[in-house]
Each structure stands twice: as C-alpha cells, then as structure tokens.
Amino acid sequence: xxxxxxxxxxxxxxxxxxxxxxxxxxxxxxxxxAGEGNHVREIVRAGNTRTDSAxxxxxxxxxxxxxxxxxxxxxxxxxxGFYHSHPDHPAQWSQTDFAEAHWLGCSYIITSVEQGKAAxxxxxxxxxxxxxxxxxxxxxxxxxxxxxxxxxxxxNQKGQE
Amino acid sequence: MNIHIxxxxxxxxxxxxTVSIPGATVSAVFxxxxxxxxxxxxxxxxxxxxxxxxxxxxxxxxxxxxxDSKEESVVKESDELTIIPSIAGGTNCCR
Numbered sequence: 141x142x143x144x145x146x147x148x149x150x151x152x153x154x155x156x157x158x159x160x161x162x163x164x165x166x167x168x169x170x171x172x173x174a175g176e177g178n179h180v181r182e183i184v185r186a187g188n189t190r191t192d193s194a195x196x197x198x199x200x201x202x203x204x205x206x207x208x209x210x211x212x213x214x215x216x217x218x219x220x221g222f223y224h225s226h227p228d229h230p231a232q233w234s235q236t237d238f239a240e241a242h243w244l245g246c247s248y249i250i251t252s253v254e255q256g257k258a259a260x261x262x263x264x265x266x267x268x269x270x271x272x273x274x275x276x277x278x279x280x281x282x283x284x285x286x287x288x289x290x291x292x293x294x295x296n297q298k299g300q301e
Numbered sequence: 302m303n304i305h306i307x308x309x310x311x312x313x314x315x316x317x318x319t320v321s322i323p324g325a326t327v328s329a330v331f332x333x334x335x336x337x338x339x340x341x342x343x344x345x346x347x348x349x350x351x352x353x354x355x356x357x358x359x360x361x362x363x364x365x366x367x368x369d370s371k372e373e374s375v376v377k378e379s380d381e382l383t384i385i386p387s388i389a390g391g392t393n394c395c396r
Contacts, residue, residue, distance in 0.1 A: 203362065
C-alpha cells in the first residue's frame with residue numbers, strides 16, 4: 141500500500157491540471173517500510189523534457205533526477221516513486237509506461253486529467269527482480285488526512301472510472 | 302570514491318545508499334563495484350558487457366556518455382558517481 145499525505149496527494153493532482161493538456165511528472169520522496177509499502181513524505185515537481193510530444197509522453201532529465209536524489213539524501217529520504225498525468229486518458233499504465241519503468245519496488249502514480257480537471261488517481265507498484273520478470277501491480281493508496289491522525293482514512297480510487 | 306546507488310539496486314548492496322569503491326577511472330571503479338557487489342552486474346550491464354541503455358551514470362554533474370573519455374575518464378577520490386535509471390512514459394496505448 142502507498143501512503144501519502146493529503147496535501148501531497150492534492151498537489152500532484154493539481155500539477156496535472158496546471159500542465160493540461162500536457163503530461164506532468166514528478167518524484168515521490170519518502171521511505172519504504174517493510175511489510176507496509178512506500179510512504180511518501182514529499183513530492184518534487186520535475187520538468188517534462190518531451191516538449192516534442194508532451195501531450196502523450198513524459199521524460200525526466202537524468203540530471204534533474206540526480207539533483208532530486210541528492211535532495212532526498214539531504215532530507216534523509218529516498219526516491220520511492222514517481223507520478224505523471226494522462227490528459228484525457230484513463231489512469232491506467234500504458235505499454236509505454238511499462239516499457240520505460242525500471243525502478244523496481246517503486247510506486248508509479250497516474251492521474252487522469254479530463255478536460256483540465258484531475259479525475260482518477262491510481263498507483264501501481266513495479267514489482268519483480270529485473271527487466272525479465274517486472275510487472276505493474278495495482279496498489280492501494282492510503283491518504284493521511286492529517287499528520288497526527290492515528291488511524292488515517294484508507295482510500296483507493298480504483299474502479300471510479 | 303563514493304558511488305550513490307538508486308533505491309531499486311540497494312537490495313544488491315546490502316541496503317547501502319552509498320558505497321566507497323577505489324579506482325583510477327570510471328570503468329575501473331565499475332569493475333571493482335561488480336566484484337564487491339556481484340549481484341549488481343546484471344542490473345547494470347547487458348550479457349555483452351555494455352551499460353544497459355536505461356542506466357545513466359553521472360560523474361559529479363556530468364553524464365559519462367558525454368565526457369570526452371567516456372567510461373575511461375580519470376576520477377579522483379573526491380569525485381562522486383551516481384547511478385540513476387531513466388524515468389519516462391506516457392499514454393497512447395493503454396492496456
């Protein structure tokens with residue numbers, strides 16, 4: 141299960157609305173907790189270098205990733221996943237998403253943005269041991285409404301399309 | 302020199318985010334890296350020994366592919382190498 145605070149969850153959805161009709165992208169910083177999953181503490185917006193086809197492609201410059209990884213290290217966090225939007229397209233991973241996914245154990249959040257408004261947000265865990273057996277698994281998303289709430293609300297938007 | 306390991310590959314470095322590996326060039330450091338952590342090798346290199354296309358390696362702030370000497374670039378102990386897999390995707394052919 142992916143855990144994310146409400147503010148970060150809303151921020152990544154808002155990012156998709158801001159870049160509409162183009163795809164947005166960014167990085168999830170946090171910690172992977174054994175037996176629980178990835179816990180997001182911060183999101184970092186990234187630029188989409190695919191200006192040639194930004195409406196249906198995204199790519200984060202490796203140099204920007206290097207800087208974000210440094211930032212994570214400074215904060216005592218790790219890169220635990222990524223997010224991007226699908227403008228006027230379902231919040232489901234595509235063959236392109238799968239082919240370009242190489243961060244095993246990380247969460248890939250996808251938000252569908254319909255006519256400029258963020259609609260469904262889903263998360264997929266890239267599991268497996270390597271390129272030969274990797275696969276995307278549907279991943280429940282738990283949104284923490286407040287940082288000091290003992291039992292945060294569970295929320296999984298799959299099936300809302 | 303220090304090599305920063307991305308999250309997915311730390312399973313092969315005993316969970317270490319940073320490992321210290323000696324060597325005079327990038328390729329020598331990588332050679333020693335895969336000797337010290339042999340399980341890393343198939344995740345970084347093809348069976349033919351070439352760096353996998355989705356694996357980016359940065360010497361400080363520079364992609365080694367664009368350095369004059371590429372992987373034969375000379376390194377100093379104070380330099381840092383960062384391994385960073387690519388991230389990309391997009392719509393247009395959903396499952």
